[in-house]
Amino acid sequence: xxxxxxxxxxxxxxxxxxxxxxxxxxxxxxxxxxxxxxxxxxxxxxxxxxxxxxxxxxxxxxxxxxxxxxxxxxxxxxxxxxxxxxxxxxxxxxxxxxxxxxxxxxxxxxxxxxxxxxxxxxxxxxxxxxxxxxxxxxxxxxxxxxxxxxxxxxxxxxxxxxxxxxxxxxxxxxxxxxxxxxxxxxxxxxxxxxxxxxxxxxxxxxxxxxxxxxxxxxx
Ligand SMILES: [Zn+2]
Numbered sequence: 001x002x003x004x005x006x007x008x009x010x011x012x013x014x015x016x017x018x019x020x021x022x023x024x025x026x027x028x029x030x031x032x033x034x035x036x037x038x039x040x041x042x043x044x045x046x047x048x049x050x051x052x053x054x055x056x057x058x059x060x061x062x063x064x065x066x067x068x069x070x071x072x073x074x075x076x077x078x079x080x081x082x083x084x085x086x087x088x089x090x091x092x093x094x095x096x097x098x099x100x101x102x103x104x105x106x107x108x109x110x111x112x113x114x115x116x117x118x119x120x121x122x123x124x125x126x127x128x129x130x131x132x133x134x135x136x137x138x139x140x141x142x143x144x145x146x147x148x149x150x151x152x153x154x155x156x157x158x159x160x161x162x163x164x165x166x167x168x169x170x171x172x173x174x175x176x177x178x179x180x181x182x183x184x185x186x187x188x189x190x191x192x193x194x195x196x197x198x199x200x201x202x203x204x205x206x207x208x209x210x211x212x213x214x215x216x217x218x219x
Pocket of ligand 1 (some may be wrong): 123146
């Protein structure tokens with residue numbers, strides 16, 4: 001079990017996590033994943049499974065998923081000014097959902113993130129796609145569906161490649177890129193537990209609603 005250091009700061013970050021998880025503020029991405037984890041038999045206890053700690057300041061990493069300890073790790077020292085900056089709040093929201101996608105993949109399948117590069121690449125594609133980190137901003141109204149789809153896909157590919165390379169630094173760019181191409185189609189189109197690829201926050205909201213109502217009409 002990990003320890004939480006720097007109690008005051010940790011408390012502040014913990015408060016923010018609780019706010020994101022609260023019904024009133026729950027992001028449709030985080031909400032869907034928390035529900036799905038529970039249904040898959042891996043109910044998330046925020047105090048046990050979401051760990052807040054100081055991370056090495058040299059690394060450009062804001063968090064991670066520790067599959068050995070079944071913990072999502074959030075780097076509280078990267079979110080110091082989070083209350084002053086709305087973007088950072090949104091950033092933490094998408095970070096949390098990103099790591100929850102890894103947790104979900106770990107829960108539903110026998111994945112091995114540490115030694116199987118295919119598993120990791122696939123989960124990074126899904127995490128980038130299903131966390132909201134690649135949804136288009138508010139200037140979306142002017143955009144066509146095609147533009148939104150292509151923005152999302154390009155963003156997911158870039159993000160997955162970046163995350164993968166941070167964890168497999170010994171791999172060359174070419175090698176990583178080939179693996180990305182090899183698995184992209186099937187992993188990008190596996191959008192479980194969502195009922196569609198949530199290209200926008202609105203779509204994520206619809207998907208979350210559908211998830212919550214999924215048993216309602218069963219007889
Ligand atoms: Zn990741």
